[in-house]
Amino acid sequence: MPPGDATRRPGRLGVGIIGAGRVGAVLGAALRAAGHAVIGVSAVSAASLERAENLLPGVPVLELPDIIERAELVLLTVPDDALPELVEGLARLGSWQAGQLVVHTSGRYGIGVLGPARAAGAIPLAIHPVMTFTGMSLDLGRLPDSMFGVTAPSAVLPIAQALVVEMGAEPVVIEEESRPLYHAALAHASNHLVTIAAQSAQLLADLGVEHPDRMLGPLMKASLENALASGEGALTGPVARGDAGTVVAHREALDGHDAPDTRQAYLGMARATAERALERGVLSPAQGASILAALADPPGTGGPRHPRGTRPGPPS
Incomplete structure (x- = not known):
């Protein structure tokens, strides 16, 4: 490994980035702003x-x-499924170096996936940014409001934490065995929110609403803010009120509309909402039973399943 640049401050590293996707380019820029040298x-x-x-x-x-x-710190910002093969392939080539920091940004994996590099004497670190990236400079301004899920051997955990702090974010330690569940929680919150917004916007567009985003934006932003501030105490709507008649009307409307994925998502989320409301005493047992009955499919059926645009019309 080449000696460090004498013009750099003590403790600064030569950083190499593998994968100049949205995450890699932004984190590379953040490390560079912290005084590290991005060498390639x-x-x-x-x-x-x-x-x-x-x-x-x-x-x-x-x-x-x-x-x-050339790098003292190698930052791997490749898709999750590509990471094991990349690390193993570079190990077979004898590329990894003893004492080299090897850092990946996958949410799914901890340091186990870096085993081949570790066997060569490299130091494994996992730092996953809990934010979405555009790949533009505005992401740099969002880093100070974000957290990173950090996993590393105890002896070098402070290094991983320091790297996150240098980028302006907050490190949170995630145990190796907890990484898949940690990542599932984040994906459920982020990815499925996008799906719900898209499904709701499509229903409104199907009804002729010209700007679904303007209708949904204030509602969804307020709901998210209230949920984060008050948890499930912020829950409103027909399920939380035990209004089974309204739930039935929603279901009938969705049954008659050619949006099977939205119907399935609505029923699944409504059932989960009702069950959690029951557990927390928001709904009485009688209210909960009424809501769940309104949401239940008849035995042996999954309800209508017509691909969008192929729902049969009324009989002639």
Whole structure:
């Protein structure tokens, strides 16, 4: 590994980035702003090359072996499914170096996936940013409001935490065995929120509402803020009120509309809401039974299942 640049402050590292996607380019820029030197980045697609040029100006685009040879810290920002093969493949090539920090940003994995690099003497760290990325400079301003899920061997955990703090964010320690459940919680909150917004917007658009986003925006933002501030105490709506008649009307409307994925999601979320409301005493047993009965499919059926645009019309 080459000696550090004498012009850098003590403790500064030469950082190599493998994967100039939205996450890699932004975190590379954040580490650079903290005084670390980004010595090289891998980028293949036109979008990655553009991000590298915009967020990491002057940083050379290098081949993977060259990055690993020159870097004191290798930042792996590749898709989850590609990470094990990448780490193992580079190990087979003998690329990893003893004492080198190898850091990935996957939410799913802890440090176990870095086992082949660790066997070569590298130091494994997992730091997962809990935020969505645009791959633009505005992401840098969002980092101070975010948290990172951090997993590392106890002896080097302070290094992982320090890297996150240097980027302006807050580290939260996640145990190795807890990473899949941790990631499921985040995906449920973030990804499914997008799906719910898209489904609701589609229903409104089907009714002729010209700007569904303007109708849903204030409602969803207020609901999210209230939920984060007050938890399930912020729950409103027909399920929380035990208004089974309204739930039945919703169901009939969805049964008659060609949006089977939305129907399925509505019924599933409404059942989960009713069950949680029952457990917390928001609904009485009688109210809960009434709501769940309104949501139940007849035995042996899953309700109508017509792909969008193929629902049969009324009989002629």
